[in-house]
Amino acid sequence: MKKHILLTTAVLMISASIVLSGCSSNKIMKSLMEKGYFSNSYDNAISQTDIAGMISSHFESSTSKSVKKKKAILITIDGMRAEGLTHIMESDLGMSQISKDGGLYWTKPANLNSKAKVDEGVNFLSIVTGTEPSEFGVLKSTDVKRELPYSIMTKVAEKYNVKFLTDNKNYANKHLAEEFVAKQSQKLSVVTNNELNQLRADCLKSLDNNDFIMVAISNPYDVAAGNFKLSNESYLSAIIHLNYYISELYEQVKLRATEDWLFVATTTCGGNSKLAANNEEGNILTFMFTNKAIED
Numbered sequence: 001m002k003k004h005i006l007l008t009t010a011v012l013m014i015s016a017s018i019v020l021s022g023c024s025s026n027k028i029m030k031s032l033m034e035k036g037y038f039s040n041s042y043d044n045a046i047s048q049t050d051i052a053g054m055i056s057s058h059f060e061s062s063t064s065k066s067v068k069k070k071k072a073i074l075i076t077i078d079g080m081r082a083e084g085l086t087h088i089m090e091s092d093l094g095m096s097q098i099s100k101d102g103g104l105y106w107t108k109p110a111n112l113n114s115k116a117k118v119d120e121g122v123n124f125l126s127i128v129t130g131t132e133p134s135e136f137g138v139l140k141s142t143d144v145k146r147e148l149p150y151s152i153m154t155k156v157a158e159k160y161n162v163k164f165l166t167d168n169k170n171y172a173n174k175h176l177a178e179e180f181v182a183k184q185s186q187k188l189s190v191v192t193n194n195e196l197n198q199l200r201a202d203c204l205k206s207l208d209n210n211d212f213i214m215v216a217i218s219n220p221y222d223v224a225a226g227n228f229k230l231s232n233e234s235y236l237s238a239i240i241h242l243n244y245y246i247s248e249l250y251e252q253v254k255l256r257a258t259e260d261w262l263f264v265a266t267t268t269c270g271g272n273s274k275l276a277a278n279n280e281e282g283n284i285l286t287f288m289f290t291n292k293a294i295e296d
Contacts, residue, residue: 161187
């Protein structure tokens with residue numbers, strides 16, 4: 001048994017070193033770091049499993065009648081590669097504006113050192129549950145084995161009104177299906193719409209009557225059709241269009257002076273199920289924008 005444990009540990013350590021060595025030579029990462037966009041280094045990347053805790057902490061912080069009402073938005077974006085930031089950060093709107101108000105941070109996919117693929121389902125679940133997927137039996141883009149823990153949506157919905165919106169029905173009908181069936185109530189509602197402009201309108205309408213809005217977007221991934229290079233005009237256009245959508249939503253949030261909003265937009269993965277060791281440099285370079293600076 002001890003020999004088996006030692007062998008398993010050695011394999012994991014070798015896997016981790018391969019991944020980290022891939023990062024240290026990552027040309028995309030180095031280029032972006034030189035531009036000064038990021039508030040942290042990749043070595044100090046925030047784990048995707050920490051994001052759900054950020055949302056919980058925001059709502060759990062002390063409040064009173066004299067303090068603004070706590071609200072939050074979490075947007076997950078599937079397929080936006082870090083290279084696309086070069087077309088976003090100079091625009092002074094949307095993600096760029098959020099970064100100036102709070103920060104842009106490297107995040108680390110929770111499953112880099114496991115056998116799980118870096119893909120939409122696994123990374124999305126890491127973000128919304130705060131748990132590394134291998135701990136609850138999810139190593140692929142499926143949620144059928146998972147019973148607990150429940151996601152940040154259902155946890156927040158125990159006390160607050162929560163709306164989950166997505167342009168990908170798999171998130172609601174597959175990855176979180178069992179949870180939503182068990183937990184859906186007047187405090188937790190789900191809306192799916194594969195048209196991004198309609199999803200934007202649904203988000204804006206949700207600001208009044210909801211305390212936590214969770215938005216899962218697959219549009220960049222879907223439009224890329226496997227080609228995640230910025231020379232792919234459809235893919236680049238989708239990223240820029242998404243930034244305008246986020247910009248409009250953020251501007252509306254900032255106008256709500258009686259409310260204290262935490263606004264987080266984070267990528268799930270770069271759009272292809274390969275690790276850096278397999279020469280897919282951009283896929284593990286996940287990142288997060290937040291309107292509140294994160295203390296070291």
